[in-house]
Amino acid sequence: MRRRHFLQSAASGFALPILAQNRPAIPESDPANTRLCHRLDARAVTDDDLHFLQQIGLEWVRLEWGSGDITFDALRAAQERFARFGMRIYSGVHYAYRSTKVQLGLPGRDQDIETYARFLRDLGKIGIPVASYDFHPANTYTTSMVQRRGYTTREFDLNDFRTRVERQQFDREYSADDIWASYTYFMKAVLPVAEEAGVKLALHPDDPPLARMNGVAKLFTHYDGYRRAEQIAGNSRNWGLTFCVGTWSEGGDQMGKNVFEMIRDFGARGKIFEVHFRNVTGPLPHFVETFPDDGYMDMYQVMKALREVRFSGAAEPDHVPRLAGDTGILRAGTAYCLACMRTMLHRANQEAG
Numbered sequence: 001m002r003r004r005h006f007l008q009s010a011a012s013g014f015a016l017p018i019l020a021q022n023r024p025a026i027p028e029s030d031p032a033n034t035r036l037c038h039r040l041d042a043r044a045v046t047d048d049d050l051h052f053l054q055q056i057g058l059e060w061v062r063l064e065w066g067s068g069d070i071t072f073d074a075l076r077a078a079q080e081r082f083a084r085f086g087m088r089i090y091s092g093v094h095y096a097y098r099s100t101k102v103q104l105g106l107p108g109r110d111q112d113i114e115t116y117a118r119f120l121r122d123l124g125k126i127g128i129p130v131a132s133y134d135f136h137p138a139n140t141y142t143t144s145m146v147q148r149r150g151y152t153t154r155e156f157d158l159n160d161f162r163t164r165v166e167r168q169q170f171d172r173e174y175s176a177d178d179i180w181a182s183y184t185y186f187m188k189a190v191l192p193v194a195e196e197a198g199v200k201l202a203l204h205p206d207d208p209p210l211a212r213m214n215g216v217a218k219l220f221t222h223y224d225g226y227r228r229a230e231q232i233a234g235n236s237r238n239w240g241l242t243f244c245v246g247t248w249s250e251g252g253d254q255m256g257k258n259v260f261e262m263i264r265d266f267g268a269r270g271k272i273f274e275v276h277f278r279n280v281t282g283p284l285p286h287f288v289e290t291f292p293d294d295g296y297m298d299m300y301q302v303m304k305a306l307r308e309v310r311f312s313g314a315a316e317p318d319h320v321p322r323l324a325g326d327t328g329i330l331r332a333g334t335a336y337c338l339a340c341m342r343t344m345l346h347r348a349n350q351e352a353g
Contacts, residue, residue, distance in 0.1 A: 025349035028059075028342070033349065034306060035060045036341055037090050037274075037314035038334060042066075042078055049329050050085040056335050057342070060090045060314055062132060062274070067095040072122045079126055090314040091130035091202065091274055094119040097186065103137040104174060104216075105182035113186060117193040124197025130273050130314070131194065132242050134204040135183050138169040138214035141207060148281075148288050151333070153321040156208050156250075158285035168215035176217035183219060184232050187239075194238045202242040202273040203229060208284060209251040223256030226266070241266055244276035246318060249297045252283025259297065260305050267309040275306065276318035277341055289319050291333075292340040303344040307352040315341060 026033050037060040038053065053061075063078060079089055096102070096116040101109040120131055142154040143161050194201050209221035219225045226241065233239035243266065248259050257265060266272050279295030280287040292299040306315070317337035320330045 025346050028057075028345070032310065032312050034275075034303075034311050034345055035090060035314045036338060036345065037062055037316040038338065039064060039316055039318065040329065045329060047081075047085075049331075050082065050087070052331055053087070053329075053334075054085045056338060058338065059087055061087050062091040062093065062314065062316055063089050064093040065095075067098070070094055070119060070122075072125065075122050075128075076126055079128070089128045091132045092119070092123050092128050093132050097133045097135070097190075098137075100137055100170075102186055103135060103179070103182055104170065105178065105185065109182075109185075110189075113189045117190055120190060120193050120199050121197050124199045128199070130200045130202050132202045132204065132274055134206075134242075135179070135186075135220065136206045136213075136216075136218050137174075137179075138216040139206065139218075140165060140213055146288060148290060148321075149294060151291070151321045151323050154289045154319055156284075156287055158208075158210075161213075166214055170215060173215040174217060176211075176219060179217050179219055180228075183229070187229075187232055191233055191236055191239060195236060200238050200240055200273050202240055204242040204276070205244055205247045207244060207247040207250070208287075209247060209255065210284075221251065222254070223262070223265075230271070237270075240271040240273045242274040242276060243267075243272045244278065244318065245297065245299070245302055246276060246278030246280050246289060249280050249295070250284055250287050254283075259302060263302070263305045263309060263311075267306060267311055272306075272311060273313045275311070275313065275315040277302070277315045277337075278318040289321065291321055292317075292337060292344070299340070300344045300347065303341070304348040304352055307345070307348040315345075317341070 038058055039062045042063045042065045061082060082089060094116060096112045099112040102112050123131055140161060143157050143165055144155045145152055146155045205220040206218040211218060211221055230239060245259055248255055248262060277292060279290045279292050279297050279299055281290060282296050317334060320333040320337055322330055323332040326332050
């Protein structure tokens with residue numbers, strides 16, 4: 001009897017964690033869940049591409065229009081087109097914010113800022129909740145394309161950049177004070193518009209996170225830069241992050257807070273609106289961008305940390321590597337990334353509750 005009681009007790013003890021791990025995950029379509037999303041070029045994506053994305057279960061997109069005139073009717077037509085394939089637009093990108101007049105504080109910037117403000121108003125009218133942007137003029141993302149595990153991807157080598165690639169891009173150098181002044185001017189102009197329109201502004205960090213590139217200082221290379229930007233925004237609910245896991249991993253222990261600390265800080269306060277779910281081989285001075293399962297960051301733990309703070313924004317592949325035969329939207333690489341992410345999300349929801 002004692003032996004039977006022991007075996008029953010042991011079986012019960014082992015069953016508890018197994019049952020906990022296998023509890024049902026919330027449905028992917030639940031509004032409280034993380035939204036699997038993908039970045040798409042609004043002017044290049046075809047209906048055949050959309051059919052493919054529909055087949056692999058994509059429900060959310062970040063739509064990038066580039067620069068130029070983007071009318072309200074064009075936005076609405078895009079929204080209706082994606083809806084026919086069962087997809088909704090989570091965030092919109094208009095490159096008016098990338099104007100050198102805006103980012104360097106040059107004459108004529110007000111016209112470009114008004115173009116961006118009109119874009120924000122139009123997003124609000126049709127219910128697109130997020131506008132993603134960055135603020136790094138004269139940026140260099142990549143020093144070469146390389147092969148890793150047989151796929152084609154981006155490499156950044158700091159020594160190669162400094163000795164071979166880097167050039168002063170403008171007629172003078174721009175200090176951190178110069179760029180902070182430009183960013184502050186831009187934010188004071190567009191944040192009230194975003195608040196009125198009900199649109200959230202999601203700021204991407206500088207990629208790679210170097211303090212200076214091509215004669216221009218970079219601001220969002222460290223936790224302190226984001227904290228200062230948040231203060232400039234007056235802690236507005238409409239200001240937050242496009243948190244690029246790849247960029248933050250590139251900085252390693254030089255970022256002030258690591259990936260998980262950033263998620264617990266900004267994510268727990270509802271200040272992460274969008275996540276670029278990307279991995280790299282290691283931190284600077286050299287890294288290669290990878291598929292989610294092939295870098296030094298444990299991306300499952302990243303997904304789990306996001307679910308622990310109840311992140312319900314969009315998580316999307318970024319800089320998708322190129323697999324054999326990939327062209328256009330890189331269908332094979334995109335499907336690989338989203339399949340990895342879906343599996344990680346499902347398990348994270350089982351564990352994080």
